[in-house]
Amino acid sequence: MDYDAIVIGAGMSGLAAAIRIAMSGLSVCVLERHNVPGGLNSYYTQEGRAFDVGLHALTNFVPARTLGAPLTKVLRQLRIRHEELRLGEHEFSEIVFPGERLTFTNEFEHFEGEIERVFPHQRDAFAALVNRVRTFELREDGVEDQSARAVVGEILSDPLLIEMILCPILYYGSAREDDVAWSQFVVLFRSIFLEGLSRPEGGVRRIVNLLIKRLKAAGGELRYGSGVRRIRIENGRAQLLELDDGEVLRSGTIFSSAGRTESLRLAGREVPPEEIGRLTFLESISMMKDAPASFGHGAATSFFCTEERIAYRIPQRLIDVRSGVISAPNNFRSKKPLKEGCMRLTVLANYEAWHKLSKEEYVQAKIECAEQAIAKVAACFFDWRPHTVYRDVFTPCTIRRFTGHVGGAVYGSPKKSLTGESGIPGLVLCGTDQGYLGIVGAMFSGVAMANRHLIAPHQKTATSPRSA
Template identity: 50%
Template sequence: METFDTIVIGAGMSGLAAGIRLAQYDQRVVVLDRHSLWGGLNSFYKKKGRRFDVGLHALTNYVPKGTKGRPLTRILRQLRIPYDALQLGEQTGSRVSFPGVSLRWTNDFEVLRAEIADKFPGQIDGFDRLVRDIAGYPDLVEVEGEPPMARDELKAYITDQTLVEMLLLPLLYYGSPTPDDVEWASFIILFKSLYEEGFARPEGGVRTVLDLLRNRFKELGGELRMNNGVSRILSGQGGVEGVVLDDGTELRAPVVLSSAGYVETLGLTEAADVVSSADVGPLTFVEYLTVLDQRPADLGHDDTIVFFNTEDRLVYGPPEKGALVDDRSGVICCPDNYASAEPLPDALFRLTLLARHDTWTAMPEDEYVAAKERIWESAHATAAPYAFDARPHAVYVDGFTPRTIQKFTGHLGGAVYGSPRKQRSGRTPIDGLFLCGTDQGYLGIVGAMLSGIAMANQHALAVR
């Protein structure tokens, strides 16, 4: 039977980052994933000769080379990956659009500040105070009991309800597992990573980041085993003992770090009754990737990302029972509108909408295919006023749904931001079994890597 110092479940951003960190300290570490491709929620695939990224809208937390102490530069330093290897191209600018008003921002925070001063002059002092107050907040705080929520906390700073809704929409779409609101601690992280820092795209897309992580892990002697699903986590009196793979093979280790999710991980253990279906995150999405016959800029659209809301109050929650999507809000991303050394191989229009897992999964295959086509049509009609009508320019369309997300990542309910019950300490009821990634409370690509590093440092290196 093989024995390791640490077993990592999941070859997404957090699992690979954790693996690198442990291998740097000469641990014998294996990263296991059920899927054949690494990357998890932010992976890549090839279809009809075209390469697609699964999720990449933006690498958040953009800061210029040499910036000290920010999440992006911290993770690169800890993983010993040179900044230039990411080949980042900055956004041209993004926008949140509500009826009658929109706010634009770039990677220069002053742009957003000036927009707010111009469109909500009575709110700028409160906004400045908010920025000052959250500056000193630690990245992640453990909260006893019910965590404070952003809507309540924001009342002390911003009194115009439209501005509250507008500031929240992008942050919820890029990281809230909770309908209509987000924990205050997560709000602060997201505010800094989206508005104060900003968006960039690695040249070559998510593959660039994933290749760096995978190659670094392997160079350090780490073992990456794809098509190796974990069917059970073994534990005894002294805590975790190892895992059993789908084919029955047992691997032993005194520490297991899992990025599979809180409910999903405990479901593999003796402590499965600690969680219930109520802990499964309710937020999931459909995303369409439409290859265009022209570049978005040639069609008059320069924004990198547009978050739109068709009503005065933000719409962020699972669609009502029986519905497939809720297209009263959504996100449009045009990867061409990042600075890039080379034009992208395909001009692309990505459209993301809130979706309902049970409706998409209940359908037989032919209805599912027809529903995907129908929703593509209606959703792009809804989104057109916020960018342009992509339909007459479509040369190829692909898309994924909550069903696809669950199938390829194992996340129950296709929950992109995991469970609303975050485990900030990474601890589970089983000694030696820890969580990393989405359900530890850091979100997105940069957040997931930060989580992998932090959990490896705290739990898997500390025990030796």
């Protein structure tokens, strides 16, 4: 055998899984098709400017040493000190719908006060929802996976409040149109509202660099430019990986962060259309001479909808500008302020429509769609175009190209596998399609799957009387 484990993908989950495996003394190699780590949360440089791909905010923020929190657990498992992330909290973020605005901070009491101010008749119902979220226990069999819309709709009665609460949850993690599984709602509600939002100083590079450093220190191997084109099954178990250049590697266990659909296809399996994720986005990143505070914008993250009900679904056309997320990295506290102002705007997009365009049409559509989305925000809220000195845009095709996710799907398949089982012995899923979301969720998933499927069974065998 070449390795005890091979991990497909050097995103957050793949790197975290590999660190745990290497730290436990087993041999591990991470195979990454691209030449840069990070996956959906990567980075690049253009015209001397450093850009993050995915990072708006690190959800799940808790202060150092907060017991039982996912961030504390994952950092402890990876031997990363909280201080090393240099997290700056948001001053506040907001949810903006026609005629109403709710702000929230990392103090949950602030949000409770906002609900009481804007929706006084919903105070007790909201408390009941929070209690349901706090006491919910995640079950691996997925039995509880009812519609969050249905559960929330039974507890809250104000349709606008329901939409305003669903908006950030859908945008930060739902792979389903117009809804999200109740278990995912709970995970996201805790990570955004009960825990909170922050940003690492220097952006996503800080997290990725820390992970790479830990992996190397623990003796793990990382190979860039090493795409896996096929997973071969031998004796009923996935154990051979065929790379793009024809090289074949053998592994005791294969961990794949490529996504459920993508991993099953690598192993030659069909995936029913309803299990393939399709929700994807267009994002523009506008760089400005001054920070957004200079033109009166103080929110770190703004979840907005210009209609009373959110249409969180694949648009008929290239994009849908009626709702989205505005991220202002300057509005996170930091000891080292960013050199320039930055505004990111994310709206829903249709991969198929983008994919059909000719090269010339695509280039033109990128410019026009970014402009259309920013103009919509300008008409409804505020305008950062006069301050903009540079803009970059990425589309569903960019996401597809750089992460391999079918259809540029950001939140993977609507069918999650909380146990990590893929249905093929020897092939374990980690990352978004295992069911934990975002950066912290992805790292948590990598750690949990490595512990469960390799390290714990290995330790059990090593200490059993028979092996002594």
